[in-house]
Amino acid sequence: MPKSIFSVSQVNAYIKKIFSDDFVINDLWIKGEVSNCKIHRSGHIYFTLKDMNSAISCVVFKNYRDFVACDLRDGIKITARGYVSVYERAGTYQVYVQQIKPDGIGDLYQRFEALKQELEKKGYFNSSLKKPIPTYPRKVGVITSDTGAAIRDIMNVSKRRNPYIGLVLYPSLVQGDGAAANIVKGINYLDAMDEVDVIIVGRGGGSIEDLWAFNEKAVAKAIYQAHTPIISAVGHETDFTIADFISDLRAPTPSAGAELAIPVLDDLEALLDKYRDKLNQHLKQKLDFFRSTMELNRIKLDFNSPALRAQKERQYLHELEERLSRAIESRLNNIKHHISLVGEKLHVLSPLKNLEKGFAYVETETGIVKSVKDVVAGQTLYIQLQDGKISADITRIEKGRGMDHE
CATH class of the missing domain: 1.20.5 (Single alpha-helices involved in coiled-coils or other helix-helix interfaces)
Structure with a gap:
């Protein structure tokens, strides 16, 4: 039988007391490379400090952040002062950092910066070369682990936003040896598919080592040479990789990548209704x-x-006919009036009018007698009176005005 049985809490408390009583780890300076640095919403900073052979968890509480003399991020080398203690609830130990000084840049971060500068000089980051993300894709290609949280997040977002858009998964390693080559094969494979309109390349968060496959030159070149638009959705919002700078669009998380690639079905239907109304x-x-x-x-x-x-x-002919009839009638009336006037004049000047006054005119068989020279003795004269004609033979001819004799 054991001499005594301890609870988990008692064991963790005892170990914590041992750590507290050790003067070496109670106040020490430790140096290494920062990895997996996260700033909690509470204001505390959690990170891993590592060297070539080992790593240790560290925390900087909010009230000690003023003693951090550098921009704490993955890849930098620091010297930290603090103490080692046990986190009893989880049974783990960590360094409670109270002061930090910069101590150079880590190897991976140096490689990251060198490749970034090289590719930037070659124009890989040129914004004018960025391809537009299609507004209404038919299918979305995804390059990530088929067992990780990233693909589940992308599938959930796709189902919620638009279940009619297909996802084509190329399962790939996203960490460790062979991951970069896998990702390159996935990009080339999906880029060759005509029905894939946009590709999401990504994974969940992690340390700079975990995300290093997305900082490899081969992956950068594959993204740059792809004809299909690519969305980089690597890590968390604070994580940046070379793939983020080269891709056509950077998403802070895999879920955000799906949000950017997949349109909302309700929005599409509303837009179609709007277009339908405009068309009608x-x-x-x-x-x-x-x-x-x-x-x-x-x-x-x-x-x-x-x-x-x-x-x-x-109608025009009828009008002309009426005009012609009126013109003819007017013309006839004028002629009749003229004839009447002429008739009256003729009547006034007519010899018959003088016959009524007692005058007569004399004629022979050859014509009217105007002079004694027109007749000879013995010739028959015809004397026209008002009411008849008298025949008389000429017995004597006398020259001179007949009115002069008595």
Whole structure:
């Protein structure tokens, strides 16, 4: 039988007391490379400090952040002062950092910066070369681990936003040896598929070592040479990789990558309704225009039709006929009036008018007698009176004015 049985809490408390009583780890300086650095919403900073052979968890509480003399991030080398203690609830130990000084840049971070500068000089980050992300993709390619949280997040977002858009998964290593080559094969494979309109390359968060496959030159070149637009969705919002700078669009998380790639079905339906209303309105306007144009053309056709023109010509002829009749009638009236005037003048000047006054005119068989020279003795004269004619033979001819003898 054991001498005594301890609870888990008692064991952790005892170990913590041992740590507290050790003067070496109770106040020490430790140096290494920062990895997996996270800032909690409480304001505390959690990170891992590592060297070539080992790593240790560290925490900087909010009230000690003023003693951090550098921009704490993955890849930098620091010297930290603090103490080692046990976190009893989890049974783990960590360094409670109270002061930090920079101690150079880590190897991986140096490689990251060197490759970034090299690719930037080559124009890999040129914004003018970025391909637009399609607004309405048919299928979305995804390169990530088929067992990780990233693919589950992308599938959930896709199902929620638009279940009709297909996902084509290329399962790939996203960490460790062979991950970069796997990712390159996935990019080339999906890029060759005509039905894939956009590709999401990504994984969940991690340390700079965990995300290093996305900092490899081969992956950068594959993204740069791809014809299909690529969204980089690597890590958390604070994580940056070379893939983020080269890709056509950077998403802070895999879920955000799916949000950027997959349109919301309700928005599409609302947009289609809007376009449908605009189309119907446009068609109505067109139909109204064509109807009014047809009516105008019908009026023009009726106005210029042969039947209407013949009717107009008949009306015009009728008007001419009436005008001609009026002109003829007016002309005849004028002639009648003129004849009447002439008749009256002739009547006034007529010899018959003088016959009524007691005058007469004399004629022979050859014509009217105007002079004694026109007749000879023995010739028969015809004397025209008002009410008859008298025949008389000439017995004597005397020259001179007949009015002069008694």
